[in-house]
Amino acid sequence: MPPLTLLQRNVYFDTNMDLDLAPTDEQTSISADRRRATTSAFNLSPRKSPRKRVEETDPRLAGWTPVQDSDLDQVSALANSISTLDVSLDEEVTKRKRYESDRYKGFGLMARQYDFLKRLKRAGRAHEPDGIATTKPGALAVLCWACPDADRNLPLGWDAVNPNKRSARIVPAVLRLTGGHDDPSLGSGLGYFVESSTYKEHLKNYIKEKDVSHCVAFQAMLQKDTKITKGLRVSGVAGCVCARHGLVRRRGLGDLQIGERRVFPKEPPQATQYSFLPRFANVDWILLCTLWAERLREYGFAYDIICQWMIHFFERLKKIRESDVDTSTLATDIDEADLYFGLPVWHAGAHQAECRAHLALAYMLGMGKTDGEAMERIWATLNPASWATKEMGEGARHDVLEDKIDRMNFAKNLSLGKSLARKLIVAIAERRQQGLEFAELDKSVKRSKREEWRKRVDQWYEDEDTDSPFILAGGQPSGPGQRSIAEELRQAELEDARAGHVPFVKGNMTATAFVQAGLQLEDTQRRIRAALKNKSLTATYASEIQELRISLLKKMTSFERLQLIYMPGVAAIREADDAKSAIPTILRPNPKPFGCTCRRI
Structure with missing residues (x-):
């Protein structure tokens, strides 16, 4: 019952x-x-x-538990991305029906309306005299509790704080979906998707341009009229999240037609106006929508192709302001704030060295350890929903995704306490450790050199058009790597061999190969030590470690024989270590550092 x-x-x-x-x-x-x-x-x-x-009298005995889900069917549908069709097919299979229920279409409309009414209730719009008519854009979205909001959690005088403190971080990205027939949303623009009519009116002013990238080759730039996207109204979704906490922003999602479109205006421009062409029409509009209700002074943006997107952003913003499309709910005055652009940590690896040096989040003041990859974690959760919504109409797909995001955002808000506490503990411990290591390194730098470096860094932060201090002379982003050093050593050996200065050694191993073999042995030792720190070793894993030890000992035996040729002084050190002393000695807890004969691993 x-x-x-x-x-x-x-x-x-x-x-x-x-x-x-x-x-x-x-x-x-x-x-x-x-x-x-x-x-x-x-x-x-x-x-x-x-x-x-x-x-x-105990609430636990009375069945009252915090954040209890009484509607288990809705929870199951959200967690497993179950569509109305799945529910209908499950009913036909379990009840052995041989016909489609005549309530199938009605059930789909009812479930969709029920979810939307629940969202209105959670947003406090259930008892408004005017219903949803006066609901502001984005009012149904679950906001991040930890992100700064001038009307909610910022103290008085917040705008007079240190300008080095960054205020918000937004990350645009892409999710792949497909499109369907005409189907309006029940609350277009009230949740996480932008308002459809003005968005489409904005896109009508542009035509496609062949994507040309001078730096990266991500799928977002390469996806055009391919076999899987030709003829579809929607090829994906662009989105914005708060990069620190990973919650989807209100009015931060929008449909894509063919990738992140870089577009020309309809009228062909003059050749001298090429640099002012508006591009990335989808992403620009979504970003201005999600920042409409914000009143902050500084914003930071992380985007996987930001080196292309940021080039003419302000020119594109000016074009949007001058267009005939309604911009009353857009943050068209965003250029009055301080904007900072950066590359997500993982995506930065595909960019050129100059891009990584100028746009790395690690070099931006106030960013801390933010990786800028929060959007990718969102897509990992939402991607399964694409299979349940790929054949839906636009409105139904928006409503289903918004309902799923609503619950996802609320769950993340509930976990902010544990998440931020864990990050704080790690940050305090790492700050102490990194501070000590930096102090030791700082002692080895001359005062004149330190002042010169500090001056270059301060100058670069004031004017980023100057030479980046994070790129070494010659254009390298860091020092030479192991591969480049090995090539230099091989070239030097080749020149010595031509001059007849190479000592005769049995076998084919050169001095460079000998050094590389030693580095590989050290790396294997570190791997074994790291594996042994795991207290819960399985039988299979423990056996693999033993095999690794046996292989290492065999290689060390061969390496020690080669040491007598390339490192003649090692023999004397070994004899001194192995010699028995007639004078009793007191062993310290930490014996003297090992040179070349340690066999215990």
């Missing part, structure tokens, strides 16, 4: 019990402040002892 509900309290009964045993209103008392209810109920378990009354 279905559960019985009494004063917002769910009471469940066994199916073999009499309904007359259910508690009545006379058995329930409410406190004067109406914050606590006490219910007297019979114990309805199968009779094993004389029946007795149980006073259920």
Whole structure:
């Protein structure tokens, strides 16, 4: 039988019990402040002892638990990305139906409307006199509790704080979906997707341009009229999230037609106006929509192709302001704030060295350890929903995705306490350790050189058009790597061999190969030590470590024989270490550092 509900309290009964045993209103008392209810109920378990009354004053006994989900069907649909068709097919299979239910279409509309009404209720729009007519754009979205908001969690005088403190981080990215027939959303522009009519009106002013990238070759730039996207109205979704906490922003999603479109205006421009052409029409509009309600002074943006997107951003913004499209709900005055552009940590590896040096998040003041990859973690959760929504109409797909994102954002807000506490503990420990290591390194640098470096860094932060201090002379982003050093050593050996200065050594190993073999042995030792720190070693993993030890010992035996040729002084050191001393010595807890003969791993 279905559960019985009494004063917002769910009471469940066994199916073999009499309904007359259910508690009545006379058995329930409410406190004067109406914050606590006490219910007297019979114990309805199968009779094993004389029946007795149980006073259920504990909320846990009364069935009241924090953040309890009473609608398990909705939770299952959100967690497993179950569509209406899946529910219908499941009913046909379990009940052995051989026909499609005549309530299938009605059930789909009902479920969609129910989810939308629940979102209105959660947003506090259930008892508004005008209903949803006066709901502001983005009002149904679950906001990040930790992100700064001038109307919610910023103290008085927040705009007079240190300008080096960054205020918000937005990350655009792409999710792949497909399109369907005409189908308006129940609340277009009220949640996470931008308002469709003005968005489409904006895109009508542009035509496609062949994507040309001078730096990267990501799929976002390469996806055009391919076999899988030709003829589809929607090829993906662009989105914005808060990069620190990973919540999808209100009005931060929008459909893509063919990748992140870089576009020309309809009228062909003059050749001298090429640098002012508006591009990335989709991403620009979505970004201006999501920042409309913000009143902050500084924003930071991380985007996997930001080196291309940022070039003419302000020119494109000017074009949008001058267009005939309604821009009343756009942050068209964003150029009055301080904007900072950076590359996500993982995506930066595909960029050129100059891009990485100028746009690395690690070099941006106020970014801390933000990796800028929060959007990719969002797509990992939403990508399964693409299979459940790929054949839906535009409105139905938006409503389903917004309902899923609503729950995802709320769950992340609930976990912010543990997440931020864990990050704080790690940050405090790492700051202490990194501070000590930096102090040791700083002692080895001359004062004149330190002042010169500091001056270059300060100058670069004031004017980023100057030479980046994070690129070495010659254009290298860092020092020479192991491969380049090995090539230099081989070239030097080749020149010595031509001059007849190479000592005769049995075998084919050169001095460079000998050094590389030693580095490989050290790397293997570190791997074994790291593996042994794991307290819960499985039998298979422990066996692999033993095999690795045996292989290492064999290689060390061969390496020690070669040491006698390339490192003649090692023999004397070994004899001194192995010699027995006649004078008793006191062994320290940490013996002297090992040179070349340590066999214990």
